[in-house]
Amino acid sequence: MRIDVLTVLPGLFDCFLKEGVIGKAISSGKVEVKVHNIRDFTTDKHRVVDDVPYGGGPGMVLKPEPIFRAYDELTKEGEKPYVLLTEPWGEKFNQEMAVELSKKPRLMIICGRYEGVDERVKSLVDREVSIGDYVLTGGELPAMVIMDAVLRLIPGVLGNLESLRADSFSDRGLLGYPNYTRPAEFRGMKVPEVLLSGHHKKIESWRKEQSLRKTLERRPEIIENLKRKGLLTKEELE
Numbered sequence: 001m002r003i004d005v006l007t008v009l010p011g012l013f014d015c016f017l018k019e020g021v022i023g024k025a026i027s028s029g030k031v032e033v034k035v036h037n038i039r040d041f042t043t044d045k046h047r048v049v050d051d052v053p054y055g056g057g058p059g060m061v062l063k064p065e066p067i068f069r070a071y072d073e074l075t076k077e078g079e080k081p082y083v084l085l086t087e088p089w090g091e092k093f094n095q096e097m098a099v100e101l102s103k104k105p106r107l108m109i110i111c112g113r114y115e116g117v118d119e120r121v122k123s124l125v126d127r128e129v130s131i132g133d134y135v136l137t138g139g140e141l142p143a144m145v146i147m148d149a150v151l152r153l154i155p156g157v158l159g160n161l162e163s164l165r166a167d168s169f170s171d172r173g174l175l176g177y178p179n180y181t182r183p184a185e186f187r188g189m190k191v192p193e194v195l196l197s198g199h200h201k202k203i204e205s206w207r208k209e210q211s212l213r214k215t216l217e218r219r220p221e222i223i224e225n226l227k228r229k230g231l232l233t234k235e236e237l238e
C-alpha cells in the first residue's frame with residue numbers, strides 16, 4: 001500500500017513514521033508513506049497556504065489551490081488514490097472502516113488545519129473522517145490514528161506473534177482480555193490461577209470469556225452489533 005499525506009505540519013509525522021511497527025513496515029518496504037508539505041505546492045514568494053474566510057468569522061481557511069496542485073502532481077501517474085479528509089464532523093472512524101481502507105492499494109490523506117479546508121477541496125475527497133467527538137487543533141493526529149489502524153492490517157506488517165494476537169477477536173472490536181506478567185503475586189495481588197496452569201485450552205476460554213464479559217459490561221452495543229451480523233459463535237453467545 002502507498003499513502004500520501006498532505007499537511008502544513010510535516011514535522012508532526014517524523015517520529016510516527018520512524019518508530020515501532022509502522023517504522024519497521026516502512027523501512028522494510030512493506031508499505032510506502034510519503035508526507036508532503038502543502039507549502040511546497042504554493043507558487044507565491046511567501047508560500048501562502050491559508051487565507052481569511054469569505055463572509056468573515058474567526059481564524060483562517062486552507063486555500064484550495066496548493067492542495068489541488070499537490071493532488072494533480074501526486075496523481076500524474078500510477079493508481080488514483082482513495083482520498084480521505086480528516087474532519088471534526090466526518091464519518092466516525094472504526095475498525096470496520098480500517099479493514100475496508102486496508103484493502104485499497106493507495107490512499108491520500110488530506111490533513112486540515114486552522115478552521116479547516118476550503119469547501120471546494122472536498123470535490124477531491126472520497127471520505128471525510130473523524131476519529132471521535134472531540135475537537136483537536138488539526139487533522140494530523142487523526143491521520144496518524146487512521147494510518148496506524150490501517151497499516152497494521154496490511155499482511156506482513158505485524159510480526160507473527162503480533163498477528164496471532166491480532167486475531168478476529170480484537171479485530172471484531174471486542175475489548176481485550178486482562179494481561180499479566182511476572183511476578184505471580186505483587187503487593188498482595190495475585191495472577192489468576194488459570195494463567196499459571198499451562199492449560200492452553202482453559203487459558204484461551206478464560207480469555208475469551210473475560211473479553212466478552214468486559215465488552216458486554218462496557219460496550220454492549222458491540223455485542224449487539226456482532227450478534228446482528230452473526231459474528232459471534234454459538235458458544236460465545238452462551
Ligand SMILES: Nc1cc(-c2ccc3ccn(Cc4ccccn4)c3c2)[nH]n1
Pocket residue numbers: 086087088089111112113114115116117129130131132133134135136137138139140142
Ligand atoms: N476527530 C477530530 C478531527 C478533528 C480535526 C480534523 C481536522 C481539522 C482541521 C482543523 N481542525 C481544528 C478545528 C477547527 C475548527 C473547528 C473544529 N476543529 C481540525 C480538527 N478534530 N477532532
